[in-house]
Amino acid sequence: EVQLVESGGGLVQPGGSLRLSCAASGFIVSSSYMNWVRQAPGKGLEWVAVMYGGGITYYADSVKGRFTISRHSSNNMLFLQMNRLTIEDTAEYYCARDIGGYKYGLYYHSGMDVWGLGTTVTVSS
Amino acid sequence: QSVLTQPPSVSAAPGQKVTISCSGSSSNIGNNYVSWYQHLPGTAPKLLIYENSKRPSGIPDRFSGSKSGTSATLGITGPQTGDEADYYCGAWDSRLSVGVFGGGTKLTVL
Numbered sequence: 619e620v621q622l623v624e625s626g627g628g629l630v631q632p633g634g635s636l637r638l639s640c641a642a643s644g645f646i647v648s649s650s651y652m653n654w655v656r657q658a659p660g661k662g663l664e665w666v667a668v669m670y671g672g673g674i675t676y677y678a679d680s681v682k683g684r685f686t687i688s689r690h691s692s693n694n695m696l697f698l699q700m701n702r703l704t705i706e707d708t709a710e711y712y713c714a715r716d717i718g719g720y721k722y723g724l725y726y727h728s729g730m731d732v733w734g735l736g737t738t739v740t741v742s743s
Numbered sequence: 744q745s746v747l748t749q750p751p752s753v754s755a756a757p758g759q760k761v762t763i764s765c766s767g768s769s770s771n772i773g774n775n776y777v778s779w780y781q782h783l784p785g786t787a788p789k790l791l792i793y794e795n796s797k798r799p800s801g802i803p804d805r806f807s808g809s810k811s812g813t814s815a816t817l818g819i820t821g822p823q824t825g826d827e828a829d830y831y832c833g834a835w836d837s838r839l840s841v842g843v844f845g846g847g848t849k850l851t852v853l
Contacts, residue, residue, distance in 0.1 A: 653842065655788075662745065663780070663788065663831050665842030676840050717793065718776075727835040727842065729778030729793030736787065 620644035620732050622713050627737030634703050638737055640696040640713035645732075648691040651716035653730060654698045656709035656739075664709070667698065668716070670725055680706070703741045710736040746771060747832055749845035755822050756853045763817040763848045765832030771843055775835045777815040779808055782829045782847075791830075792817060822852045 626638040638654070654666040667677045667687040675687050686699040696713050714730035748766040755761035765777065779792040790799055792808035795815065807818040815832055832845040 655842075655844075662829070662847035663782070663833075663844045665833070665844060668842060678841055679839075712787065714788075726776065727778075728776050729790050729833070730780070730788075731790045731793065731799055733787035733789070 620715075622715065622732055622734035624711060624713055624734040624737040627711065627739045629740045629742065630703055631743050632704055632741055634741070635699070635701045636703065636739060638698040638700065638711055638713075638739070640698075640734060642694045642696065642715075645715065646691075647689050647694050647696055651718050651725075651727065652687075652689065652696045653714045653716055654685075654687060654696075655712045655714055655730070655733075656707075657712075657736075658706070658709040661709075666711070669696070670720075674725075700739070703739075705741050708739060708741045710738055712736045745846040746836060746839075746843040747834065747845035749830075749832060749848045751846070752849045752851065754851040754853055755819075757823060758821050760818060760820045761822055761850065762819075763830050763832075763850070765815045765817070765845050767813050767815075767834060767843070769813055770838035771813075771834040771836040772810065772815055773813040774837055777808065777810050778833045779806075779815075779817045780831045780833065781826075782831060788831070819850070822850065824852050826850060827852050 623641045653668045715732040718727040776794045780788040782788040795810040796808045805820045829847045
């Protein structure tokens with residue numbers, strides 16, 4: 619069964635750090651486009667970061683320089699290292715697989731077909 | 744302020760067809776695929792439409808997607824009370840090199 623399970627959320631003080639994990643089963647993370655998406659309380663979905671199969675990464679401006687997306691091929695996991703957290707980072711964090719690909723020298727994104735249930739990050743003093 | 748613009752809410756009676764619009768620009772919808780998601784509180788978002796108009800297996804044909812220029816539309820034919828949820832459009836923005844979502848549309852079935 620294709621599945622994603624996030625973990626690592628919790629309560630952290632402003633300025634602190636947290637590392638989220640996403641365990642994948644049924645497919646290979648290192649061959650897929652993997653995203654982190656978040657939803658702050660009362661707000662809509664916000665894309666956070668993506669890692670392509672080749673290892674290229676992109677980040678939302680709101681997290682660039684503070685968050686790092688990475689993966690571990692041997693245990694088929696995706697991570698999000700979050701540093702210098704602010705209250706605005708409080709959200710439910712989801713990992714999601716995109717079924718995009720690479721064509722004519724360009725990456726394309728088709729849609730995120732597998733999502734985890736999310737892990738809650740609360741930044742508060 | 745979301746890069747993609749959706750109406751905050753729509754409503755429809757059972758048996759009617761309801762549409763949700765998603766407006767963007769040439770750097771996102773105009774030159775990239777659009778996807779649509781259904782999200783119920785406390786659950787994982789669900790992919791309804793990918794590559795503008797394709798449905799994943801298991802998604803009923805009551806859900807449809809289309810794209811024209813820099814706008815996209817999600818259609819739901821004969822909405823049911825179980826379809827009450829938040830709906831989001833998404834796309835890649837080639838100029839910003841980021842993923843973008845609409846602000847979400849809450850569907851109410853009257």
